[in-house]
Amino acid sequence: MKKYCYILLILIFVFTVILVGCDKKEFSITYELDGGKLESAITKFTKEDLPITLPEPTKDGYQFLGWYLDEDFSGEQITQVTEAKNIKVYAKWEEIIDYSVVDEIANYILDNTPNLITKDFELITSHSKYQFDIVYSSQNSLITNDGITFSTNEQETTLEFVITHNGISKRYSKNVTIAALSEQEIFDLIAKHIIDNIPAKTDKNVEFVKSYLGYNFEVEIISSNVNAINSEGVIKQRGVSQSVALYINITMNGRTEGYDTSITILPVNTPNMLADLEKWINENVEEIIAKEEGILPKEDGIFGIELRWYANQPGVIGGMNNLNVAVVPGEVTLTCEYKIGVTTYTQEFKYQSRGLRIEDKSQYIDNFFKNLIPETLDFRTNIIYDQELEIIQSIVPANSPNQIRPKDDKGNGVSMPGGPMWVVIHDTGNPTPGADAAMHNRYIHNQANSPDGRVASWHYTVDDKEIYQHVPDTEQAWHAGDNDLGVLKYGNRNGIGIETCINPENDYELTLRRTAKLTAQLLYKYNLGLDSVVQHWHFSQKNCPAVIRANGWWQDFKDMVARELFLIIINDNKNNSHVLEWTIDKPEILGYNGKKLSTPLEDEIVTITLKVQLEGFTNTYTYQVFVPGMSEEYRFDTIHRELYALTSKTVTGDISLPIEYQEYNATILWISSNPEILDEKGKYTKPEKLTIIKLTAVITINNKTIRREYSVAVK
Missing domain, CATH: 2.60.40 (Immunoglobulin-like)
Incomplete structure (x- = not known):
């Protein structure tokens, strides 16, 4: 029995030793400080040490927020270790931000922002000591960084702003009242904003401001020189410095106020522009020319410069700037003309046209007449002359005393070598009453019959009623010059000279239409293209035809010639076999000479009716032409x-x-x-x-x- 008692005592002792040994097992605490430091900390502990209060670390510039068991701080914050196990804790920090500078800036803004904000107050965006960014806002967006929206009534709002300095941001606010302004003061504020955003000088297109803050208004900007910069801010002429007035009309609440400012268009490097333009034009018309189909560009896609297109054959360029095949097969010269500053440049394209197919002829004619009259009337419109030309033969003798008509050794007129190459347009330079074609016919004969007469001659004289021929077409005359001063040579030797009368009682518009028809007949007769129609100026630099040049009518005249030549070619050289009959319902606005006679007060529609009879083709066309009234x-x-x-x-x-x-x-x-x-x-x-x-x-x-x-x- 004693034996068993001893054994039991021994077992109790052993278990007690084991239990005591277990209670003294050590555990560790690992501190992840993320740059912080601990003055003292428990890193080892036993169960007897529990609970352990975790120490508070320090980190320069940061505030300690607590310990966490998860690295991402997703769990709960802990302050004590309560379990006997190894543990790792993570310190969470928040940077201690010094708002003193930001607060100083804010106090400056708050002190200098009045409780009642008037139109003279400008939002504060700078400080004498500090650089900072600021974003303003308010209820109903009455205040933004762009400015303050006023109305005709006082408005209470909370002004808010966020200041950022050296990466430190803070929001502040202040209750303010926005003062009422008169309607005129609001107009003036809007106008100032628009004008302030228009540069004084520029060589780039301008994007005009059309909106401002919370104001509901419309703005219209009118350029005094749309050839320099248009009302959309697109610069048209870039080769010369130009000052342009801009008129600004602001409409709000049914009221319009007008303001004005100016802008100077600066020149750009012309050679670079030319190279860029030529490249752009080449790339954009290459396929059109190859197909003889498509719309030729009216302005380039780089600078917005207007492009004008001309062809030496009629009908090639349609009324919508569309490229057509030539009426007959052959070489076509297509010319693109544009202006940089005051200088005109041209770019030519030569190609072979396949010509019009017989089965397409009727449709071709129909398209020509459908597109004949533009939808809007400008200065004049395309009323083709509908009468036959009667030419009065009054040839100056070749054996006249002063050789006004050159003669050869046989006493005949001197022929043009190679025949006519040019049709040279002049005007008489004689605005005297009565200085019509008949008077100039008498004049040239009087000079021819006088040994001391003026040695000047030409082939035709045209007025609004008569045409006189003084020298045969294929003979030389003294009217243009043969030297090398101008662009072209041999104006006398190879040019048919036509003088147009400018006497006051003469209808010059009608004279030009009659001259265009005569010119077209001569071109067809001598197989010449439209590029053979030139001014006297081209040969001798003389300002002639002065009236056409002064009014900028030269291209209009050549367009008239092109239409007349088209009818001749399409009608197989039956010059006068076509019949055109025009009717105009408001002849007081548009005359039968094609010229606008008056500008109506309000917009008008003029109805033009054309009856056409060509061999194998008859049709009637009605054109509704818009005539702008006097704009507001x-x-x-x-x-x-x-x-x-x-x-x-x-x-x-x-x-x-x-x-x-x-x-x-x-x-x-x-x-x-x-x-x-x-x-x-x-x-x-x-x-x-x-x-x-x-x-x-x-x-x-x-x-x-x-x-x-x-x-x-x-x-």
Whole structure:
């Protein structure tokens, strides 16, 4: 029995030793400090040491947020170790941000932002000591970084702004009241914003501002020189410096106010432009020419420069700038013309046209007439001359005393070597009443019969009623020059000279149409292209034909010739076998000479009817032509110019201030800045000293109103 008791005591002792040994087992704590440090910390512990409070580490510039068991801090924060096991804890930190500088900037802004914000206040965006970024906002977006939206009523709002300095950002706010402005002050604010965004000088297209903050308005910008920069801000002429006035009309709440500014278009490097233009044009017409089908570009895609296209054969370029096959097979010269600054450049393309197929002829003619009359009337339209030409033969003798008609050793006229190469257009330079074709016929014969007569001769003289021929087509005459001063040579030796009469009673528009028909007949007769029609100027640099050149009508005239030549070619050289009959329903607006006779006050539609009879082809065409009336902008601008001229710059008595322009359907209300001295009716009261007064004209047309100011000095 004692034996068993001893054994039991031994077992109890052994188990006690084992249990005591287990209680003294060590565990570890690992601290992940992420750059922080601990002054002292428990890293080993036994169960008897539990619970253990975790120490608080430190890290320069950071605040300790607590210990976590997960590296991503996704679990709960712990402050004690309560279990006997190995453990790893992670320190979480937050950077200690010094807002003192940001607060200093904010206090400066808050102190300098008034409680009542007026139009003169500008949002603060800078500080004398610090660089910073700021973003403004408010309720209803009344305040943004772009500015403050005012209205005609006071508005209360909370101004908010976020300041960022050296990567530190903080939001602040302040309750403010936005002052009420008059409608005129709001117009002026919008205008200032638009004008401030127009550069004073540029060589690049301008994107005009058409919106601002929360204001609901429309803006129209009118260029005083659309050939330099148009109303969309596209620069058209880049080769020379040009100053252009821009007129700005702002419409809001049914009211329009006018403002103006100016912009200088700077020249660019012309050689570089030319190279880029030529490359662009080549790339964009190559396929069109190869197919003889497509629309030729009206402006380039780089600079927006207008491109004009011409062909030496009629019908090749259609009314919509479409390229067609030539009527007959053969070489075609296609010319692209454009301007850089004041200099005109050309680019030529020569190719062989396959010519018109017989089965396509009727459709070709139909397309020609369908596209004959443009949809909008500008200065003139394409009324083809519908009468036969009667040419009065009055040939100057070759044996005249002064050789006004050159003669050979046999007493005959001197033939052109190789035949006619040019048709040379002149005008008589004689605006004397009665200086018509008959008078010039008498003149050339009188000079020919006088030994001292002027040695000048030409082939034809044309007016609105008669045509005289003085020299045979294939003989030389003294009218253009043969030297090398101009672009071309042999104006006398190979040029048929046509003089157009410019006497005041002569209808020059009709004269040009008759001359175009004569020119086309000569081109066909001598197998010449449209590029053979030239001005006197080309041979001798003389400003002739002066009237055509002064008015910019040369290409219009060549277009007339092209249409006449087309009819001759398409009609198989039956010059006068076609019949054209025109009817115009408003001849007071559009004359039968094709010229616009008047501009209507409002837009009009003119109906033109054309009956065509060609051999094997008969049809009637009706054209509805839009004739723009006097635009409101034109009327406003015209009235403004007239008022500027009428408004005396120095006033010493009563002045007359017009209150309406019936011809423009306009009324005018005047406002004086000092009615005690000069009132809105122009009544004058002598001031004590010279006083500058602003007279404001409120001009109204069709419920649209603009204001224009005129400064006058009142003595």
